[in-house]
Amino acid sequence: MIKLTLSLLEEGESSLSVQLVSRKYENVLQQMDSGILLFDRDGELCFMNIQMEGMLGAPQHLFLGCTLSQLIRHPYMGRDKRKMIVRIYKETITRCSKYCECNDSQGRTWLVTVTYGDQLDGDVLLSFKDISESKRIELTAVQNDKLAMLGQIAAAIAHEIRNPLTSIRGFIQLLRPHLQTLGKDEYARIILSEIDRANDIIYEFLNSSKPTDPMKRDISVSSLVKEVILLSESEALMKGCQIDFAEHAVPLYVSIDVKQIKQVILNVIKNAVDAISSIRREHDGLIRISVARKGSYAHIMIRDNGKGMDKLTMSRLFDPFFTTKQAGTGLGMSVSDRIVKNHGGTIEVQSEVGEGTEFTIVLPLAAH
Secondary structure, three states, X not given: OHHHHHHHHHHHHHHHHHHHHHHHHHXXXXXXXXXXEEEOOOOOEEEEOHHHHHHHOOXXXXXXXXXXXXXXXXXXXXXXXXXXXXXXXHHHHHOOOOEEEEEOOOOOEEEEEEEXXXXXXXXXXXXXXXXXXXXXXXXXXXXXXXXXXXXXXXXXXXHHHHHHHHHHHHHXXXXXXXXXXXOOHHHHHHHHHHHHHHHHXXXXXXXXXXXXXXXXXXXXXXXXXXHHHHHHHHHHHHOOEEEEEEOOOOOOEEEEOHXXXXXXXXXXXXXXXXXXXXXXXXXXXXXXXXXXEEOOEEEEEXXXXXXXXXXXXXXXXXXXXXXXXXXXXXXXXXXXHHHHHHOOOEEEEEEEOOOXXXXXXXXXXXXX
């Protein structure tokens, strides 16, 4: 009887010890910074940690007991998360890959790792780790390599291409009177226009590889914006866009390289015009420009009612060579970002697909 009692006590202590160890490891999994999903040998979800709850946006009791296919059709599962799980299913189950990278609607990048086999006794463990920061650092390193290469290319092509183009342009201007008498002045105009376009592309390459130091002078923000509007208004009207400017009540002054900042504002307005003209055929495009003071900074807001951008496009907007345009170089916004940063400012962007985009150019105010 005593032996039986001791045996039962030992079994009880052993069972309690197992429970304590089990709880300990469960707590560890709950506190991990990676999202965890554990499916049993029947394919049903038997465990989900706190991080995963946050990713799915619903408590775990709503999902426990579901298979992967049931999760995809679950009413609490958003469309973007469904697409994410379908991709993970294709990569890990169909193609038997143990790793998968995917992006969510917030522009974050997730590394999904699948663990299964004898060590899990038939269970399947999925872990989701946010590697957005690592990807950003990796992209920055790649961009720096591209810019270094671009500097070498720019230095090589600047002399080899710009000088012949200058000569060609000069000879065409000399021939233009003769072409006019032949009724072929349009040919000369097109040639000159294309030469100027080629020069502009070379200029962008040179600027993106080595932007010149700003030659600053004080200027009123309102007068700066008005000058840019005069330069871009005719093209905007031709494409069905109206530019509306709301001046600040009190004159704001910034110390800037006027030519460089004009280039930035022109580039943003041109992008706004393109975003509007790509979806609108009527004369209902509108670009609103306003100026505000926030602390010791001037904010120039440029908002359009164009097609807008998704979060993934916005996250790559200032990357060199990234463009959504067929004829774009992908350097305009990258150069603009560097110019503004060289002035001690920033460019901010807010956008929604179908709702339009707002760029905010932030520049430090001049001491007055």
